[in-house]
Amino acid sequence: xxxxxxxxxxxxxxxxxxxxxxxxxxxxxxxxxxxxxxxxxxxxxxxxxxxxxxxxxxxxxxxxxxxxxxxxxxxxxxxxxxxxxxxxxxxxxxxxxxxxxxxxxxxxxxxxxxxxxxxxxxxxxxxxxxxxxxxxxxxxxxxxxxxxxxxxxxxxxxxxxxxxxxxxxxxxxxxxxxxxxxxxxxxxxxxxxxxxxxxxxxxxxxxxxxxxxxxxxxxxxxxxxxxxxxxxxxxxxxxxxxxxxxxxxxxxxxxxxxxxxxxxxxxxxxxxxxxxxxxxxxxxxxxxxxxxxxxxxxxxx
Amino acid sequence: xxxxxxxxxxxxxxxxxxxxxxxxxxxxxxxxxxxxxxxxxxxxxxxxxxxxxxxxxxxxxxxxxxxxxxxxxxxxxxxxxxxxxxxxxxxxxxxxxxxxxxxxxxxxxxxxxxxxxxxxxxxxxxxxxxxxxxxxxxxxxxxxxxxxxxxxxxxxxxxxxxxxxxxxxxxxxxxxxxxxxxxxxxxxxxxxxxxxxxxxxxxxxxxxxxxxxxxxxxxxxxxxxxxxxxxxxxxxxxxxxxxxxxxxxxxxxx
Numbered sequence: 001x002x003x004x005x006x007x008x009x010x011x012x013x014x015x016x017x018x019x020x021x022x023x024x025x026x027x028x029x030x031x032x033x034x035x036x037x038x039x040x041x042x043x044x045x046x047x048x049x050x051x052x053x054x055x056x057x058x059x060x061x062x063x064x065x066x067x068x069x070x071x072x073x074x075x076x077x078x079x080x081x082x083x084x085x086x087x088x089x090x091x092x093x094x095x096x097x098x099x100x101x102x103x104x105x106x107x108x109x110x111x112x113x114x115x116x117x118x119x120x121x122x123x124x125x126x127x128x129x130x131x132x133x134x135x136x137x138x139x140x141x142x143x144x145x146x147x148x149x150x151x152x153x154x155x156x157x158x159x160x161x162x163x164x165x166x167x168x169x170x171x172x173x174x175x176x177x178x179x180x181x182x183x184x185x186x187x188x189x190x191x192x193x194x195x196x197x198x199x200x201x202x203x204x205x206x207x208x209x210x211x212x213x214x215x216x217x218x219x220x221x222x223x224x225x226x227x228x229x230x231x232x233x234x235x236x237x238x239x240x241x242x243x244x245x246x247x248x249x250x251x252x253x254x255x256x257x258x259x260x261x262x263x264x265x266x267x268x269x270x271x272x273x274x275x276x277x278x279x280x281x282x283x284x285x286x287x288x289x290x291x292x293x294x295x296x297x298x299x300x301x
Numbered sequence: 302x303x304x305x306x307x308x309x310x311x312x313x314x315x316x317x318x319x320x321x322x323x324x325x326x327x328x329x330x331x332x333x334x335x336x337x338x339x340x341x342x343x344x345x346x347x348x349x350x351x352x353x354x355x356x357x358x359x360x361x362x363x364x365x366x367x368x369x370x371x372x373x374x375x376x377x378x379x380x381x382x383x384x385x386x387x388x389x390x391x392x393x394x395x396x397x398x399x400x401x402x403x404x405x406x407x408x409x410x411x412x413x414x415x416x417x418x419x420x421x422x423x424x425x426x427x428x429x430x431x432x433x434x435x436x437x438x439x440x441x442x443x444x445x446x447x448x449x450x451x452x453x454x455x456x457x458x459x460x461x462x463x464x465x466x467x468x469x470x471x472x473x474x475x476x477x478x479x480x481x482x483x484x485x486x487x488x489x490x491x492x493x494x495x496x497x498x499x500x501x502x503x504x505x506x507x508x509x510x511x512x513x514x515x516x517x518x519x520x521x522x523x524x525x526x527x528x529x530x531x532x533x534x535x536x537x538x539x540x541x542x543x544x545x546x547x548x549x550x551x552x553x554x555x
Contacts, residue, residue, distance in 0.1 A: 024525035028543075032390075032523075044525075052537045059520045059528030061374075064347040066520065073527050073538070217346050245346055268521040269349055270302045270340070270388065 001285055002292040005039070005259050007237040008185045010122060010160045012039030012094055012260055015293065016250070016278050019188075019241050019264035020044050020098035020124060020164070021070070025084035026091070032271035037278065039260055040094035043080070045126050047100055048109045050076035060197050060206045065218030065243070066265060067197050069207040072100060072129055077113045089119045098164065100126040104145070108152040115157035123159050125150070125184075128166030128191035129213070137168040137194075143178055150182035162239070166191035167226070176234045186237045188262060189230055190223045216265040217243045224252055231257030231298065245273070247280020257298035302340065302351075302388040303327075307381050308363055314443030316369050317411070318379045325362040327391050333419035334396030334514055334547045338522040339366070340388040341377040348374045351390065353519045353542070355415035355491075357447065367447060369411045393522050394546050397512055399423075401487035404430040407500070409470050409492025410437065413444055415514050415546075416491055420451045431455065431480070435470025435492075471499050478503070487512065490550075498555045508551035515548060517541045 003014035020042040023029045035041055053073025060067045075083070088095050097120055101107040107125065114120050127140050127149075139146050154161060163184045169175050176187070192213025197206045206212070223242020230238055240253030241262030250261040266273035281293075290296060309321035327337060338351035352374045357365040370379050381387060397419050404423055406416045413434050423430045435457040436442055442462065448454050457466040457473040466473045470492070474481065481488070488507075490500055491514040504511050520526035524543030532554035533539050539553065 022521075022525060028524045053527060053530065055532075056530045056538075057518060058530055059518050059526065061348055061350055061518075064349060066349060068520070068526070068528060070527050073530075216349050265349070268526045269346075269351065271390070271521070271523060271525075272302060 001282065002294070003282070005293060005297070007239070007259055008160070010094070010185075014039045014278060015254060015260040016274055017096070017239055017241075017260050017262045018042055018267060018274060019262035020096075020126070022264045022267040025075075025080060027084060027087045029267070029271055030087075033275060036092045038093055038274055040096050040121070041091070042096040042098055042124055042262070043084070043088075044074055045072050045098040045100045045129065046074050046077050046080055046110060047072065048077055048106050048113070050074065050079065055208050057206060060212065062197060062214070063218065065214050065216030066268075067195055067206070067212040067214050068192065069209055069212040077110055081113070081117065085117065085119065094121040095119060096122045096124050096162065098124040098126050100129065104149045104152050107149055108156045111153045111156040115159055121160060122162055123153070123157060124162040124164050124188055125153060126164050126191075128164050128168060137166060140165065140169050140175060143174060146175070147178055147182060150179060150184060154183040160185050162186045162188055164188040164191055167193050167222070172230065173233050176230065176236065180234065180236060184236065186239060187230065187234070188239045188241060190219075190226050190242045193219050193222065215243065217245050219243045220245075220249055224256060227253055227258050228256040231301070244277065245269070247277050247284060250277050250281055251284060251296070254293070254297050255300040257301065259297055302338075302390045304386050305389045307383050307385045307387065310381065310383055313367065313446060314440055316441075317367060317444060318370065319357070319365060319367045319447070320378075320381060321363050321365045322387065322389065323363045324389055327356075327389065328359040328362050328364045331356045331359050331364055331392040332396040333399070333422050334415045335392040335394050336522070336546060337364070337366070337389050337391030337393060338519075339378060341374065341381065342385070342387065345377070348377070350374075350520060351388070351522065352378065353393075353522055355514065355546075356392065356418055357414050358418050358421055367411070367414050390522060394542055395544070397489055397514070397547050398487070399426070401428060403484050403486040404428060405481050405484070405486045405488045406430055406432040407470060407474055407488065407490040407492070408432070408434040409496040410435075410441065410444075412491030412493070412496075412514070413447065414491070416489060417447050417451070419489055424451065429453075431477070431486075433457075433470050433474050433477070435459070435473060469496070471496060471503060474503065490514070491516075494555060500550055501555070504550065509549055511550035512547050513550050513553070514546050515541050515553070516546070
């Protein structure tokens with residue numbers, strides 16, 4: 001059975017990608033998963049300097065989903081390279097690193113640092129985190145800023161470049177055209193949805209920043225629709241993600257045209273979820289007598 | 302996650318449930334103060350997240366949890382019966398230090414759970430300990446049953462009850478402070494945040510020798526979601542699941 005898929009110039013041994021923010025810097029998952037079994041692992045969003053993130057509470061469970069307000073906490077590029085890269089270098093799977101900054105210059109500086117590291121296969125530009133005031137989603141609100149950002153990062157690295165988009169994008173066609181023009185090679189769709197939760201007993205907001213990002217099974221149909229629409233307007237390969245919890249969820253994304261799938265919140269629910277999903281996909285293909293996973297990509301349009 | 306069969310179930314008082322679960326790996330490895338993540342049943346995605354529970358004790362190829370029914374997740378878990386299979390992950394986190402020459406254990410309500418495991422370990426190692434436990438209401442006194450076999454237990458209830466001290470557990474500890482300080486014991490505590498905060502007054506200047514086990518909302522339990530942040534003394538955050546759940550009182554802002 002052939003499970004490998006191409007994302008443009010990048011080949012993945014299978015379409016399963018561990019999504020950023022849900023598999024740490026890689027090492028944390030090692031007791032529960034053989035990371036070499038998957039197409040790629042995406043290291044959590046790195047900024048140039050360490051970022052301590054948002055005040056607690058940072059997580060709140062809702063029906064079939066979670067709201068998070070982590071605030072992009074991370075150890076910064078320097079410590080990542082020192083502490084985590086040696087572990088990642090021993091893996092055979094693809095290594096993606098999600099990156100972000102508060103300014104264009106910060107994004108560019110992170111990209112430049114990581115460009116020097118041969119083992120890193122791709123950079124994923126975080127253009128969609130709803131939990132920081134500056135950076136993340138704020139760049140997609142202004143297309144000229146976005147152009148500057150992508151152009152700067154593209155000039156700083158020859159690595160495979162992915163843009164991670166969320167529901168904050170206003171004009172999908174214009175945004176995607178711009179990203180293609182500026183050298184983005186694939187899209188990750190979607191990030192969490194800006195959402196709100198209140199504590200009715202205390203009559204207050206749950207989170208210090210009021211809104212937070214909703215993820216988990218609750219968003220899957222919304223994410224699937226986004227991917228479906230995007231496949232219709234761009235030739236860029238899409239890594240579909242948003243609430244994928246079962247093999248059927250993952251298959252739905254491939255059937256509408258995603259070339260790979262990101263497993264996110266499911267990793268938090270059970271760190272061995274990605275293996276369960278991969279095995280379920282293989283069983284499906286066997287049951288259907290399909291020998292090449294490419295045969296199902298985009299089959300339902 | 303591993304699958305684990307419920308071997309025994311016992312209701313303790315109105316709100317507490319004790320579950321003995323078969324899982325030899327966790328039983329062999331768990332240390333006092335560590336916890337496990339439990340999902341009530343497979344293929345249930347609402348509630349979505351597993352719940353963290355401190356280990357009460359281990360015996361042979363099984364381990365025991367004691368939890369309070371406080372919300373939807375724990376209510377669902379309370380429906381588990383012997384023979385049912387649950388998903389478990391663990392043991393997780395850093396537990397209590399076991400290098401004390403003597404210990405003073407202070408538990409408030411369900412904070413008793415990790416401290417029972419610690420007291421049993423001290424007993425095994427012949428480390429002397431005093432165990433102070435407090436409950437708010439008379440009906441929670443059923444919790445004291447899990448202290449069977451542990452010597453030197455002092456208990457309090459905020460309602461007036463014959464045979465026990467009337468007041469909070471910290472009022473009770475204050476009455477024995479001379480003994481506590483003289484023994485130069487390490488102090489181990491688990492309970493409501495307000496109780497842990499007051500420890501800073503009682504043990505002012507001795508925070509290095511006080512270990513507290515914290516309870517907080519967790520996403521994953523193994524250090525990737527960074528959802529369980531608590532303020533670190535001096536700035537930044539600890540993550541309760543991977544840096545804790547046991548911290549020195551001197552390390553955390555409560």
